[in-house]
Amino acid sequence: MVGTAGNLSARLPDDSFWITASGKPKGQLREQDFVRVGLDGGVKEVPHPDSRPSAETSIHRVVYRLFPQAQACYHVHSVEANLVSAWYGEQVELPPLEMLKGLGVWEEQPHVCLPLLENHLVVERIAQEIEARWSTESSPVPALVIRHHGITVWADSPQAALNLSRS
Ligand SMILES: [Zn+2]
Numbered sequence: 001m002v003g004t005a006g007n008l009s010a011r012l013p014d015d016s017f018w019i020t021a022s023g024k025p026k027g028q029l030r031e032q033d034f035v036r037v038g039l040d041g042g043v044k045e046v047p048h049p050d051s052r053p054s055a056e057t058s059i060h061r062v063v064y065r066l067f068p069q070a071q072a073c074y075h076v077h078s079v080e081a082n083l084v085s086a087w088y089g090e091q092v093e094l095p096p097l098e099m100l101k102g103l104g105v106w107e108e109q110p111h112v113c114l115p116l117l118e119n120h121l122v123v124e125r126i127a128q129e130i131e132a133r134w135s136t137e138s139s140p141v142p143a144l145v146i147r148h149h150g151i152t153v154w155a156d157s158p159q160a161a162l163n164l165s166r167s
Contacts, residue, residue: 001026005077006150007054010158011064015039017073019060021051039064058127063154066134067142070154072161077150085116085147092116092145103141103164115139119149 006026009019016038020026024033035053036045039061043053054060056075063073084092091113094100100110115133120126126146143153143164155161 001076007056007060007075008072009057009060009074010072011070012036015064016044017060017064019054019057021048022054024051037061056123058124059130059152062127062130063152066131067154069156070142071156072158073152073154074161074165075150075152076165081145081151082148085145085149088116090116094141100141105140112140114141115144117144117146119147 004023004025007020008026008029009017011017016036018034018036020029021033021035032047033051034047035043035051037053037057037060038044041057041061046052059075060073063070094112094114096109096111100112105112115137117126117129117133120129126149130144142155143151145151151165153161153164155164
């Protein structure tokens with residue numbers, strides 16, 4: 001992750017989650033650089049008094065609401081995702097990648113598409129559109145792309161989310 005861009009979170013058994021505080025360099029994160037937030041958006045724990053939740057917390061909230069199995073959610077502002085998002089409409093068609101097996105897709109010549117959503121200045125609007133999109137469709141891969149913004153992945157553990165975000 002480059003500079004302070006993007007945000008990482010991990011869910012706790014009570015459905016609250018720790019998320020990177022706003023403006024923290026992702027290559028130098030310390031324990032106090034996270035804030036604990038509830039699914040309702042309320043801040044529950046702030047180890048450092050100057051910390052506030054990431055401005056993009058609403059994306060993590062909607063992911064945890066939609067996917068009960070998700071225990072970690074990584075939102076990465078990757079250059080690759082931004083380039084790819086310029087070439088597609090409402091979904092990104094993946095080639096039959098070998099690494100799809102690692103994402104649970106075991107098919108000969110799989111045809112997998114990642115949902116592609118529009119970017120908005122107000123992040124809450126992105127979250128609303130994620131919720132609306134998943135009310136009518138699903139994806140075989142726990143990931144979505146936001147145009148000219150980045151990729152968001154979720155998984156049943158932080159390590160699995162890390163592996164996914166690097167795929
Ligand atoms: Zn973002």
